[in-house]
Amino acid sequence: MTADSETHERTSGAPTGIARCSAHDADEAPYRVHGVAIGANDVTVGEHGQKLWPADELRRSASTLVGVPLTKNHDDERVESVIGEVVDVGYSDGVGIVYEAEVDDEEIAEKIQRGRLEVSIHAVHAVGGHTDDGAMIVENIRFLDLSVVPRGAAPSNSVKSGESPAEALASLSTDDVAEMLEDDERYDAQNADGGQSTRTGSTTDFDSNMTDTETDSLDEAPEVDADEAELNEEAAEASEVEEAELDDGTDVEAGADPEAEAELTEADEADVESATQETELQEDIAELRAENEELRQELESVRMEYAERLADDGPFTASELAETFAFDTLKEKFEAEEASLAQSEAQASTQDDVPAPQTGDTSSEEELSTTSEDNEAEIASLEEKVAKYDDLGWDNARAEVEAELAELRE
Numbered sequence: 001m002t003a004d005s006e007t008h009e010r011t012s013g014a015p016t017g018i019a020r021c022s023a024h025d026a027d028e029a030p031y032r033v034h035g036v037a038i039g040a041n042d043v044t045v046g047e048h049g050q051k052l053w054p055a056d057e058l059r060r061s062a063s064t065l066v067g068v069p070l071t072k073n074h075d076d077e078r079v080e081s082v083i084g085e086v087v088d089v090g091y092s093d094g095v096g097i098v099y100e101a102e103v104d105d106e107e108i109a110e111k112i113q114r115g116r117l118e119v120s121i122h123a124v125h126a127v128g129g130h131t132d133d134g135a136m137i138v139e140n141i142r143f144l145d146l147s148v149v150p151r152g153a154a155p156s157n158s159v160k161s162g163e164s165p166a167e168a169l170a171s172l173s174t175d176d177v178a179e180m181l182e183d184d185e186r187y188d189a190q191n192a193d194g195g196q197s198t199r200t201g202s203t204t205d206f207d208s209n210m211t212d213t214e215t216d217s218l219d220e221a222p223e224v225d226a227d228e229a230e231l232n233e234e235a236a237e238a239s240e241v242e243e244a245e246l247d248d249g250t251d252v253e254a255g256a257d258p259e260a261e262a263e264l265t266e267a268d269e270a271d272v273e274s275a276t277q278e279t280e281l282q283e284d285i286a287e288l289r290a291e292n293e294e295l296r297q298e299l300e301s302v303r304m305e306y307a308e309r310l311a312d313d314g315p316f317t318a319s320e321l322a323e324t325f326a327f328d329t330l331k332e333k334f335e336a337e338e339a340s341l342a343q344s345e346a347q348a349s350t351q352d353d354v355p356a357p358q359t360g361d362t363s364s365e366e367e368l369s370t371t372s373e374d375n376e377a378e379i380a381s382l383e384e385k386v387a388k389y390d391d392l393g394w395d396n397a398r399a400e401v402e403a404e405l406a407e408l409r410e
Contacts, residue, residue: 030084030102031109032163036154037065037089037146038121039096043135044153050135053154055096061123061141062091070101072108074122074147083108086146100163101146108148120152129389129397137397299327306330310337336374379408 038044040055069076070084088100103109111117121143128139307321307330321330382405389398 029104029106029109031104031106031112032100033103033109033112034098034100034163035119036092036095037097037099037119037143038154040094042096042154044155046153048136050133052131052135052137053096053141054137054139057139057141058097059091061143062089062097064141065089065097065099065143065146068143069145070103071122071145071147073149074120074145076122076145083148099146103148112148117148117150118152120147120149121154122147128385129394129400131394132396134396137394303327303330306334310334339374375408379405382408 038053038058040053040058042053044051044053065086066089068086069082070086072081072083075081083105084101084103086099086101090098092098103112108117122145123141123143125138125142126140128137130136304318304322306327307318307325310321310330310333311318316324325333382401385401386398386405389395389401
């Protein structure tokens with residue numbers, strides 16, 4: 001794995017805090033839970049070894065945890081594995097990312113209340129080097145889901161019952177919120193054209209055992225939220241009452257009570273309106289899922305096209321490239337190849353048009369630069385990392401970046 005590789009992280013291993021349900025005494029879901037998703041400067045032990053989660057990277061990424069699914073055992077493929085949603089997130093100095101979530105599953109809520117379950121993050125991130133102890137330094141974090149598990153990985157997480165304190169969840173500044181909204185708008189606009197937003201930093205390859213799929217299968221039945229379930233229950237109860245009255249032989253005489261008839265008519269109209277709204281909602285859900293699947297297929301098609309073009313005269317097949325690299329990485333490599341080809345053609349054309357040099361003094365000829373603008377930008381970025389790691393005292397990480405910097409300058 002290179003120093004800039006990007007990898008999915010499903011944390012597991014060391015204990016986290018135990019999530020507790022604050023509203024389980026209520027009769028109906030959803031039940032509220034809250035806690036610390038990942039602690040500032042935590043070192044976790046997961047599928048890819050030890051990882052250090054720097055406080056400044058967690059602060060920048062906290063907003064990406066808002067609205068992600070709450071799942072069971074990191075199963076984000078099946079609809080039934082989604083048991084809730086993260087509804088609010090903040091960053092607390094010296095603590096880490098704090099969250100508040102809703103749990104729809106009563107059985108899970110009971111286990112949480114009894115302290116039998118913990119939480120674990122699922123995130124995608126870039127690799128920014130390693131500490132002196134060999135722990136990977138993560139950066140450019142984006143959270144995909146938060147999962148309820150028997151045993152988590154963040155050792156310093158703390159979880160308490162009740163809703164999160166308002167000051168903790170309000171810790172994101174106005175500028176943080178504005179930046180989050182701007183990022184979301186850019187992401188939506190780019191994905192509408194079949195593309196994908198570009199994150200800060202260089203990304204090269206994904207671990208081969210990770211998946212890029214982020215949508216639920218449309219073969220599954222659409223989920224019905226709590227309001228729809230309540231509406232269906234009320235309609236069923238009303239139907240049962242009406243049938244019971246008819247079985248008892250209770251008849252309503254026509255014209256016997258105009259006021260009662262008017263109320264009955266209004267109730268019927270309300271039922272019809274509710275049923276219509278429910279139907280429209282189901283249609284909207286189906287339409288959104290269809291659009292989502294269409295966009296996913298378009299993105300996959302473009303990704304395969306990049307892979308096929310990069311596979312020409314190369315050691316890897318298009319399928320191997322598509323499975324190994326993310327869309328952003330394939331797009332970046334393809335554009336780099338095109339830029340390199342265009343530059344080579346331009347240089348060849350220039351050499352054909354320039355007459356042969358005159359014999360004599362050639363000291364006035366300009367020396368061609370071997371460093372492109374892209375390399376200069378990457379060198380500047382690496383120099384910033386060297387200074388940052390030097391300030392933090394991460395000698396191994398600094399040495400890795402300095403080695404990469406030396407290769408670029410050769």
